[in-house]
Amino acid sequence: MFNLPIEGEELFALEFGDIVNYFSLYTTTLFLFATAFIIIAIIARPERQTDIVFGTDAVYTKEINQDNLRFQRFMAIACGLATLGAVSSGDLFNFSLFTALIGITNIGIVAGVNNRYVLNAAYNYGIVAMVATTFLFGGASIALGTCGTLSIWELAGKGLVPLAAKMFLVLGVMGEGMAPFYIAKAEITRAPGAPYVLMIHVSSLLIFLRVIEIILTV
Amino acid sequence: MIRHIGKGFRIFSNWMSTYENLVAVYAALGIIVAVCGILMVPMLSYHEDQLYPKTMNRASTLDPYDRGGVPFTRAEIKAQYLDNSPTAGYVTTYLTPLSWFLANTTPYIGTTIVAHPGGIIDEILYNTRGLDTVVETSILFAAFAIASFLFRRKD
Numbered sequence: 001m002f003n004l005p006i007e008g009e010e011l012f013a014l015e016f017g018d019i020v021n022y023f024s025l026y027t028t029t030l031f032l033f034a035t036a037f038i039i040i041a042i043i044a045r046p047e048r049q050t051d052i053v054f055g056t057d058a059v060y061t062k063e064i065n066q067d068n069l070r071f072q073r074f075m076a077i078a079c080g081l082a083t084l085g086a087v088s089s090g091d092l093f094n095f096s097l098f099t100a101l102i103g104i105t106n107i108g109i110v111a112g113v114n115n116r117y118v119l120n121a122a123y124n125y126g127i128v129a130m131v132a133t134t135f136l137f138g139g140a141s142i143a144l145g146t147c148g149t150l151s152i153w154e155l156a157g158k159g160l161v162p163l164a165a166k167m168f169l170v171l172g173v174m175g176e177g178m179a180p181f182y183i184a185k186a187e188i189t190r191a192p193g194a195p196y197v198l199m200i201h202v203s204s205l206l207i208f209l210r211v212i213e214i215i216l217t218v
Numbered sequence: 219m220i221r222h223i224g225k226g227f228r229i230f231s232n233w234m235s236t237y238e239n240l241v242a243v244y245a246a247l248g249i250i251v252a253v254c255g256i257l258m259v260p261m262l263s264y265h266e267d268q269l270y271p272k273t274m275n276r277a278s279t280l281d282p283y284d285r286g287g288v289p290f291t292r293a294e295i296k297a298q299y300l301d302n303s304p305t306a307g308y309v310t311t312y313l314t315p316l317s318w319f320l321a322n323t324t325p326y327i328g329t330t331i332v333a334h335p336g337g338i339i340d341e342i343l344y345n346t347r348g349l350d351t352v353v354e355t356s357i358l359f360a361a362f363a364i365a366s367f368l369f370r371r372k373d
Contacts, residue, residue: 015299015302016302016348016349017297017299017302017303017346017347017348017349018269018297018298018299018302018303018346018347019347019349019350020299020302067371068371071363071367074363075360075363075364078360082356085353091350093347093350094349094350094353097350097353097354097357098353100357101353101356101357101360104357104360104361104364105360107364108360108363108364108367111364111367111368112367120238121237124237124238124240124241127241128240128241128244131244131245131248132244135248135251138255142255142262144268144270145262145264145265146262146263146264146265147265148265148266148267148268148269149269149298150269151298151299154298162258162261162262163258164254164255164258164259164261164262167251167254167255168251168255171247171248171251174244174247175244175248178240178244181237181240182237182240
Protein backbone atom coordinates (compact mmCIF):
# COMPACT_ATOMS: atom_id res chain seq x y z
CA MET A 1 0.00 0.00 0.00
CA PHE A 2 2.75 2.43 0.87
CA ASN A 3 4.51 2.10 -2.49
CA LEU A 4 1.69 4.00 -4.17
CA PRO A 5 2.57 7.53 -5.27
CA ILE A 6 -0.01 9.35 -3.14
CA GLU A 7 0.65 7.71 0.21
CA GLY A 8 4.30 8.27 0.93
CA GLU A 9 6.11 6.30 3.61
CA GLU A 10 4.43 4.27 6.29
CA LEU A 11 4.96 5.85 9.68
CA PHE A 12 2.65 4.08 12.11
CA ALA A 13 -0.27 1.63 12.19
CA LEU A 14 -2.82 1.59 15.01
CA GLU A 15 -4.83 -1.61 15.40
CA PHE A 16 -8.44 -1.85 16.54
CA GLY A 17 -9.28 -5.43 15.58
CA ASP A 18 -10.19 -5.46 11.91
CA ILE A 19 -9.98 -1.69 11.70
CA VAL A 20 -6.32 -0.83 11.32
CA ASN A 21 -5.75 2.92 11.23
CA TYR A 22 -2.66 4.01 9.40
CA PHE A 23 -0.47 7.05 9.33
CA SER A 24 1.35 7.59 6.08
CA LEU A 25 3.22 10.77 5.24
CA TYR A 26 0.02 12.07 3.62
CA THR A 27 -2.43 11.28 6.39
CA THR A 28 -0.01 12.40 9.10
CA THR A 29 0.13 15.83 7.48
CA LEU A 30 -3.66 16.03 7.56
CA PHE A 31 -3.67 14.73 11.16
CA LEU A 32 -1.22 17.39 12.38
CA PHE A 33 -3.19 20.11 10.58
CA ALA A 34 -6.41 19.03 12.34
CA THR A 35 -4.60 18.81 15.70
CA ALA A 36 -3.35 22.39 15.34
CA PHE A 37 -6.89 23.62 14.78
CA ILE A 38 -8.22 21.68 17.76
CA ILE A 39 -5.65 23.47 19.92
CA ILE A 40 -6.75 26.78 18.42
CA ALA A 41 -10.39 25.95 19.23
CA ILE A 42 -9.44 25.11 22.82
CA ILE A 43 -7.39 28.23 23.56
CA ALA A 44 -9.20 30.78 21.37
CA ARG A 45 -11.51 33.37 22.83
CA PRO A 46 -14.61 34.24 20.84
CA GLU A 47 -14.71 37.26 18.62
CA ARG A 48 -16.83 40.10 19.91
CA GLN A 49 -18.13 42.18 17.08
CA THR A 50 -17.85 45.94 17.35
CA ASP A 51 -20.15 48.14 15.35
CA ILE A 52 -19.80 51.90 14.99
CA VAL A 53 -23.00 53.90 14.97
CA PHE A 54 -22.75 55.94 11.79
CA GLY A 55 -22.31 59.66 12.19
CA THR A 56 -21.63 59.59 15.92
CA ASP A 57 -18.82 58.56 18.25
CA ALA A 58 -20.87 55.71 19.72
CA VAL A 59 -19.56 52.14 19.46
CA TYR A 60 -21.36 49.04 20.61
CA THR A 61 -20.01 45.53 21.22
CA LYS A 62 -22.08 42.38 20.96
CA GLU A 63 -22.12 40.21 24.05
CA ILE A 64 -21.64 36.46 23.72
CA ASN A 65 -23.78 34.21 25.83
CA GLN A 66 -21.66 31.90 28.02
CA ASP A 67 -23.88 28.87 27.34
CA ASN A 68 -23.70 29.27 23.58
CA LEU A 69 -19.95 29.76 23.81
CA ARG A 70 -19.45 26.56 25.79
CA PHE A 71 -21.66 24.53 23.49
CA GLN A 72 -19.97 25.83 20.35
CA ARG A 73 -16.53 25.14 21.76
CA PHE A 74 -17.53 21.60 22.72
CA MET A 75 -18.95 20.95 19.26
CA ALA A 76 -15.86 22.44 17.59
CA ILE A 77 -13.58 20.14 19.58
CA ALA A 78 -15.84 17.13 18.84
CA CYS A 79 -15.75 18.03 15.15
CA GLY A 80 -11.95 18.18 15.31
CA LEU A 81 -11.75 14.76 16.96
CA ALA A 82 -14.07 13.31 14.30
CA THR A 83 -11.78 14.81 11.66
CA LEU A 84 -8.78 13.15 13.31
CA GLY A 85 -10.62 9.82 13.10
CA ALA A 86 -11.64 10.34 9.49
CA VAL A 87 -8.17 11.23 8.24
CA SER A 88 -6.45 8.30 9.95
CA SER A 89 -9.06 5.57 9.42
CA GLY A 90 -8.01 2.51 7.45
CA ASP A 91 -11.49 1.17 6.79
CA LEU A 92 -14.17 2.36 4.37
CA PHE A 93 -17.15 1.91 6.70
CA ASN A 94 -15.33 3.52 9.61
CA PHE A 95 -14.41 6.47 7.38
CA SER A 96 -18.09 6.88 6.42
CA LEU A 97 -19.08 6.87 10.10
CA PHE A 98 -16.53 9.53 11.03
CA THR A 99 -17.63 11.67 8.07
CA ALA A 100 -21.26 11.41 9.22
CA LEU A 101 -20.12 12.48 12.71
CA ILE A 102 -18.39 15.52 11.18
CA GLY A 103 -21.67 16.47 9.48
CA ILE A 104 -23.64 16.24 12.73
CA THR A 105 -21.12 18.27 14.75
CA ASN A 106 -21.00 20.92 11.98
CA ILE A 107 -24.74 21.39 12.50
CA GLY A 108 -24.04 21.64 16.24
CA ILE A 109 -21.47 24.43 15.78
CA VAL A 110 -23.87 26.64 13.86
CA ALA A 111 -26.80 25.69 16.13
CA GLY A 112 -25.09 27.71 18.90
CA VAL A 113 -25.66 30.99 17.02
CA ASN A 114 -28.74 33.02 17.85
CA ASN A 115 -29.42 34.71 14.50
CA ARG A 116 -32.44 33.48 12.62
CA TYR A 117 -30.80 33.46 9.17
CA VAL A 118 -27.84 31.48 10.50
CA LEU A 119 -30.14 28.83 11.94
CA ASN A 120 -32.02 28.78 8.64
CA ALA A 121 -28.76 28.06 6.82
CA ALA A 122 -27.93 25.36 9.38
CA TYR A 123 -31.32 23.77 8.71
CA ASN A 124 -30.66 23.74 4.97
CA TYR A 125 -27.22 22.25 5.51
CA GLY A 126 -28.75 19.64 7.81
CA ILE A 127 -31.02 18.43 5.00
CA VAL A 128 -28.04 18.06 2.64
CA ALA A 129 -25.91 16.32 5.30
CA MET A 130 -28.66 13.83 6.10
CA VAL A 131 -29.24 13.00 2.42
CA ALA A 132 -25.48 12.63 1.93
CA THR A 133 -25.28 9.82 4.49
CA THR A 134 -27.31 7.66 2.09
CA PHE A 135 -24.60 7.99 -0.53
CA LEU A 136 -21.77 7.55 1.96
CA PHE A 137 -23.05 4.29 3.39
CA GLY A 138 -24.32 3.19 -0.02
CA GLY A 139 -20.77 3.54 -1.35
CA ALA A 140 -19.30 1.59 1.56
CA SER A 141 -21.89 -1.20 1.20
CA ILE A 142 -21.36 -1.53 -2.57
CA ALA A 143 -17.63 -1.81 -1.88
CA LEU A 144 -18.29 -4.52 0.73
CA GLY A 145 -20.62 -6.44 -1.60
CA THR A 146 -18.31 -6.43 -4.61
CA CYS A 147 -14.97 -6.84 -2.80
CA GLY A 148 -15.91 -8.89 0.24
CA THR A 149 -13.91 -6.69 2.59
CA LEU A 150 -13.77 -3.08 3.78
CA SER A 151 -10.15 -2.77 4.83
CA ILE A 152 -8.18 -0.23 2.80
CA TRP A 153 -5.04 -2.31 3.48
CA GLU A 154 -6.53 -5.23 1.53
CA LEU A 155 -8.05 -3.12 -1.25
CA ALA A 156 -5.07 -0.82 -1.83
CA GLY A 157 -3.64 -0.81 -5.32
CA LYS A 158 -5.89 -3.58 -6.64
CA GLY A 159 -8.55 -1.38 -8.25
CA LEU A 160 -11.32 -3.75 -7.15
CA VAL A 161 -13.73 -1.13 -5.83
CA PRO A 162 -16.22 -0.32 -8.63
CA LEU A 163 -16.64 3.18 -10.01
CA ALA A 164 -20.20 3.37 -8.66
CA ALA A 165 -18.98 2.97 -5.07
CA LYS A 166 -16.32 5.64 -5.58
CA MET A 167 -18.86 8.05 -7.07
CA PHE A 168 -21.20 7.45 -4.14
CA LEU A 169 -18.41 8.05 -1.62
CA VAL A 170 -17.34 11.30 -3.29
CA LEU A 171 -20.91 12.58 -3.51
CA GLY A 172 -21.49 11.67 0.12
CA VAL A 173 -18.39 13.57 1.22
CA MET A 174 -19.47 16.49 -0.99
CA GLY A 175 -22.76 16.66 0.88
CA GLU A 176 -21.13 16.50 4.32
CA GLY A 177 -18.39 18.92 3.30
CA MET A 178 -20.81 21.46 1.82
CA ALA A 179 -21.00 23.46 5.06
CA PRO A 180 -18.54 26.25 4.04
CA PHE A 181 -20.91 27.27 1.23
CA TYR A 182 -23.63 27.93 3.76
CA ILE A 183 -21.17 29.63 6.08
CA ALA A 184 -20.01 32.01 3.38
CA LYS A 185 -23.55 32.77 2.29
CA ALA A 186 -25.07 33.21 5.72
CA GLU A 187 -22.04 35.27 6.86
CA ILE A 188 -21.59 33.10 9.92
CA THR A 189 -17.88 33.91 9.92
CA ARG A 190 -18.79 37.44 10.92
CA ALA A 191 -21.40 36.37 13.46
CA PRO A 192 -20.51 36.30 17.18
CA GLY A 193 -18.43 33.34 18.33
CA ALA A 194 -16.40 33.32 15.15
CA PRO A 195 -13.28 31.21 15.80
CA TYR A 196 -15.17 27.93 16.27
CA VAL A 197 -16.61 28.20 12.79
CA LEU A 198 -13.07 27.70 11.47
CA MET A 199 -13.36 24.03 12.40
CA ILE A 200 -16.14 23.58 9.82
CA HIS A 201 -13.84 24.81 7.06
CA VAL A 202 -10.91 22.70 8.28
CA SER A 203 -12.95 19.50 8.60
CA SER A 204 -14.55 19.81 5.18
CA LEU A 205 -11.17 20.54 3.56
CA LEU A 206 -9.56 17.54 5.26
CA ILE A 207 -12.32 15.04 4.44
CA PHE A 208 -12.17 16.13 0.80
CA LEU A 209 -8.40 15.54 0.76
CA ARG A 210 -8.85 12.18 2.47
CA VAL A 211 -11.60 10.90 0.16
CA ILE A 212 -9.42 11.76 -2.84
CA GLU A 213 -6.61 9.71 -1.29
CA ILE A 214 -9.01 6.81 -0.65
CA ILE A 215 -10.47 6.67 -4.16
CA LEU A 216 -7.00 6.88 -5.69
CA THR A 217 -5.74 4.10 -3.40
CA VAL A 218 -8.54 1.51 -3.52
CA MET B 219 -25.60 38.19 -28.19
CA ILE B 220 -22.80 38.50 -25.63
CA ARG B 221 -24.99 40.80 -23.57
CA HIS B 222 -27.68 38.11 -23.66
CA ILE B 223 -25.27 35.42 -22.42
CA GLY B 224 -24.00 37.77 -19.75
CA LYS B 225 -27.54 38.37 -18.54
CA GLY B 226 -28.13 34.63 -18.39
CA PHE B 227 -24.97 34.20 -16.34
CA ARG B 228 -26.04 36.95 -13.96
CA ILE B 229 -29.42 35.32 -13.41
CA PHE B 230 -27.73 31.96 -12.88
CA SER B 231 -25.14 33.27 -10.45
CA ASN B 232 -27.83 35.17 -8.56
CA TRP B 233 -29.81 31.94 -8.27
CA MET B 234 -26.73 30.00 -7.17
CA SER B 235 -25.74 32.56 -4.53
CA THR B 236 -29.01 32.03 -2.65
CA TYR B 237 -28.18 29.35 -0.14
CA GLU B 238 -31.72 27.98 -0.05
CA ASN B 239 -31.14 26.73 -3.61
CA LEU B 240 -28.06 24.67 -2.74
CA VAL B 241 -30.28 21.82 -1.57
CA ALA B 242 -31.78 21.71 -5.07
CA VAL B 243 -28.31 21.72 -6.63
CA TYR B 244 -27.23 18.83 -4.41
CA ALA B 245 -30.47 16.97 -5.15
CA ALA B 246 -29.85 17.33 -8.90
CA LEU B 247 -26.29 16.01 -8.47
CA GLY B 248 -27.65 13.17 -6.34
CA ILE B 249 -30.20 12.20 -9.00
CA ILE B 250 -27.49 12.16 -11.69
CA VAL B 251 -25.15 10.02 -9.58
CA ALA B 252 -27.95 7.70 -8.47
CA VAL B 253 -29.04 7.17 -12.09
CA CYS B 254 -25.41 6.46 -13.06
CA GLY B 255 -25.21 4.04 -10.14
CA ILE B 256 -28.37 2.21 -11.23
CA LEU B 257 -27.05 1.98 -14.80
CA MET B 258 -23.82 0.48 -13.44
CA VAL B 259 -25.61 -2.25 -11.47
CA PRO B 260 -25.18 -4.87 -14.25
CA MET B 261 -21.41 -4.26 -14.08
CA LEU B 262 -21.31 -5.03 -10.35
CA SER B 263 -20.77 -8.60 -9.31
CA TYR B 264 -21.28 -10.03 -5.86
CA HIS B 265 -18.07 -11.29 -4.32
CA GLU B 266 -18.73 -14.81 -3.06
CA ASP B 267 -15.86 -14.92 -0.57
CA GLN B 268 -17.28 -12.44 1.94
CA LEU B 269 -15.30 -11.50 5.03
CA TYR B 270 -18.48 -11.23 7.10
CA PRO B 271 -20.75 -14.01 5.84
CA LYS B 272 -24.45 -13.89 6.62
CA THR B 273 -26.86 -16.78 6.86
CA MET B 274 -30.57 -16.61 7.57
CA ASN B 275 -32.39 -19.15 9.70
CA ARG B 276 -36.08 -18.38 9.29
CA ALA B 277 -37.16 -20.98 11.85
CA SER B 278 -35.26 -19.36 14.72
CA THR B 279 -37.06 -17.39 17.41
CA LEU B 280 -34.34 -14.75 17.03
CA ASP B 281 -35.15 -14.66 13.34
CA PRO B 282 -33.62 -11.64 11.66
CA TYR B 283 -30.94 -11.40 14.30
CA ASP B 284 -29.81 -14.99 14.71
CA ARG B 285 -26.10 -15.36 14.02
CA GLY B 286 -25.90 -18.98 14.99
CA GLY B 287 -23.78 -20.50 17.73
CA VAL B 288 -24.57 -21.35 21.31
CA PRO B 289 -24.54 -18.60 23.95
CA PHE B 290 -21.74 -18.51 26.52
CA THR B 291 -19.46 -20.74 24.49
CA ARG B 292 -16.80 -19.86 21.95
CA ALA B 293 -18.02 -19.08 18.43
CA GLU B 294 -16.12 -19.06 15.16
CA ILE B 295 -15.79 -15.45 14.06
CA LYS B 296 -14.10 -14.56 10.83
CA ALA B 297 -11.61 -11.74 11.08
CA GLN B 298 -9.51 -9.87 8.57
CA TYR B 299 -6.50 -9.71 10.84
CA LEU B 300 -6.53 -12.68 13.19
CA ASP B 301 -3.42 -11.49 15.00
CA ASN B 302 -5.23 -8.37 16.17
CA SER B 303 -8.13 -10.26 17.76
CA PRO B 304 -6.72 -13.22 19.69
CA THR B 305 -9.86 -13.43 21.88
CA ALA B 306 -12.40 -13.12 19.04
CA GLY B 307 -15.44 -15.31 19.56
CA TYR B 308 -15.15 -15.77 23.31
CA VAL B 309 -17.97 -13.31 23.94
CA THR B 310 -20.48 -14.99 21.70
CA THR B 311 -23.61 -13.12 22.62
CA TYR B 312 -24.77 -10.36 24.86
CA LEU B 313 -28.22 -11.72 25.59
CA THR B 314 -29.06 -11.15 29.26
CA PRO B 315 -30.84 -13.99 31.10
CA LEU B 316 -34.13 -12.11 30.65
CA SER B 317 -33.55 -11.80 26.90
CA TRP B 318 -32.58 -15.45 26.69
CA PHE B 319 -35.79 -16.38 28.53
CA LEU B 320 -37.84 -14.23 26.12
CA ALA B 321 -36.05 -15.78 23.16
CA ASN B 322 -36.92 -19.27 24.38
CA THR B 323 -40.57 -18.54 25.18
CA THR B 324 -41.67 -15.98 22.57
CA PRO B 325 -40.81 -15.54 18.88
CA TYR B 326 -40.41 -11.76 19.15
CA ILE B 327 -37.03 -11.00 20.75
CA GLY B 328 -35.16 -11.00 17.41
CA THR B 329 -37.43 -8.38 15.88
CA THR B 330 -37.19 -6.35 19.11
CA ILE B 331 -33.41 -6.24 18.81
CA VAL B 332 -33.60 -5.28 15.13
CA ALA B 333 -36.08 -2.50 15.97
CA HIS B 334 -33.36 -0.78 18.00
CA PRO B 335 -31.33 1.76 16.05
CA GLY B 336 -28.19 0.07 17.33
CA GLY B 337 -29.48 -3.38 16.45
CA ILE B 338 -29.95 -2.78 12.78
CA ILE B 339 -26.58 -1.06 12.48
CA ASP B 340 -25.01 -3.89 14.43
CA GLU B 341 -26.05 -6.43 11.79
CA ILE B 342 -22.67 -6.55 10.10
CA LEU B 343 -20.62 -5.84 13.19
CA TYR B 344 -18.59 -8.44 14.96
CA ASN B 345 -16.35 -8.24 17.96
CA THR B 346 -13.52 -7.42 15.61
CA ARG B 347 -15.13 -4.13 14.60
CA GLY B 348 -15.52 -2.46 17.97
CA LEU B 349 -14.34 1.00 16.86
CA ASP B 350 -17.34 1.22 14.52
CA THR B 351 -19.68 0.69 17.44
CA VAL B 352 -17.93 3.41 19.44
CA VAL B 353 -18.28 5.91 16.58
CA GLU B 354 -21.95 5.02 16.07
CA THR B 355 -22.76 5.80 19.68
CA SER B 356 -20.75 9.03 19.43
CA ILE B 357 -22.94 10.09 16.50
CA LEU B 358 -26.04 9.34 18.55
CA PHE B 359 -24.74 11.28 21.57
CA ALA B 360 -23.71 14.28 19.46
CA ALA B 361 -27.20 14.34 17.93
CA PHE B 362 -28.79 14.15 21.41
CA ALA B 363 -26.54 16.95 22.67
CA ILE B 364 -27.60 19.23 19.81
CA ALA B 365 -31.28 18.36 20.21
CA SER B 366 -31.25 19.01 23.97
CA PHE B 367 -29.33 22.27 23.51
CA LEU B 368 -31.83 23.54 20.94
CA PHE B 369 -34.74 22.43 23.13
CA ARG B 370 -33.45 24.16 26.26
CA ARG B 371 -32.31 27.47 24.78
CA LYS B 372 -34.24 30.46 26.01
CA ASP B 373 -35.13 32.30 22.80
